[in-house]
């Protein structure tokens with residue numbers, strides 16, 4: 213089976229983690245500090261806070277923006293659930309707006325009509341590895357004094373107008389989960405240029421403690437800390453990021469050249485002034501194609517090619533969000549594409565014959 217995602221663990225990773233285990237220092241220490249430093253360099257921001265997951269990063273990020281019960285956060289219904297769960301756990305209310313057809317990211321033109329006196333923030337997601345339209349989003353954010361968060365879980369290394377993901381909003385939130393472009397097994401990172409947000413997020417991730425004395429509680433907090441093993445693993449991975457990203461982009465280019473010729477398939481499309489790091493290579497399988505999306509997925513599985521649907525149901529239609537009052541038909545674009553999307557393997561461990569085999573298998577249909 214050609215897998216949809218595979219972590220790359222080489223001798224360097226094993227040796228780095230082993231060294232940490234032998235050092236006796238397992239919780240926050242020099243590796244975590246170094247990873248934070250490297251992330252702030254990568255994203256060209258002043259500050260970075262390492263945390264235990266991408267979800268932790270979003271939770272701490274939303275808390276740092278001052279999200280209070282009944283505050284509203286405008287966000288996309290076509291994403292992973294983490295950001296929405298974090299909003300609700302803080303007592304806030306996700307307010308969904310529909311997505312743009314080209315990038316499948318939230319449509320900035322739909323933000324203004326969704327604003328109310330309770331709107332506190334905008335949470336944009338860089339879906340599949342392509343940044344959302346931050347010029348438009350930030351303009352609205354500034355005008356109405358809203359915090360803007362970039363869910364960069366899928367977009368490490370991507371750029372928008374020559375600026376790196378992680379620096380595109382007030383806060384960037386990354387994930388280092390096992391299937392992400394680089395991994396720490398589990399892990400996350402918050403990036404920002406604002407000292408106040410940095411301090412709040414840093415404290416929140418560590419029981420609300422101040423940065424100097426012990427038992428110096430300043431605010432609410434949790435334990436969302438990253439371990440030294442995770443940081444050591446991520447540091448090795450980070451060194452390979454450029455190479456791994458280029459590989460994803462090259463595979464995607466081959467896919468695009470072939471699949472754009474096939475009636476009924478819509479390959480991912482890149483909007484102006486941004487780069488795509490292809491955390492997922494996601495096709496739209498429209499009714500004009502020979503097979504339905506699910507038929508194509510089953511066919512490819514039989515041929516030994518694993519695929520995945522990102523995402524099968526828009527967030528507003530999940531049962532635990534019923535109280536928000538949304539219904540089918542509220543976000544036509546998100547609902548339509550959730551029936552059409554299919555992600556193919558695009559990870560850097562794919563061999564060139566495997567890429568050719570995937571292309572040939574789809575072309576045969």
Ligand SMILES: *Cc1c(COP(=O)(O)O)cnc(C)c1O
Pocket residue numbers: 265266267268291292294295337363365366386387388389398399400
């Ligand atoms: C993976 C992911 C997250 C959550 O990250 P975890 O590290 O799994 O908690 C959040 N948002 C998006 C868009 C993701 O892809």
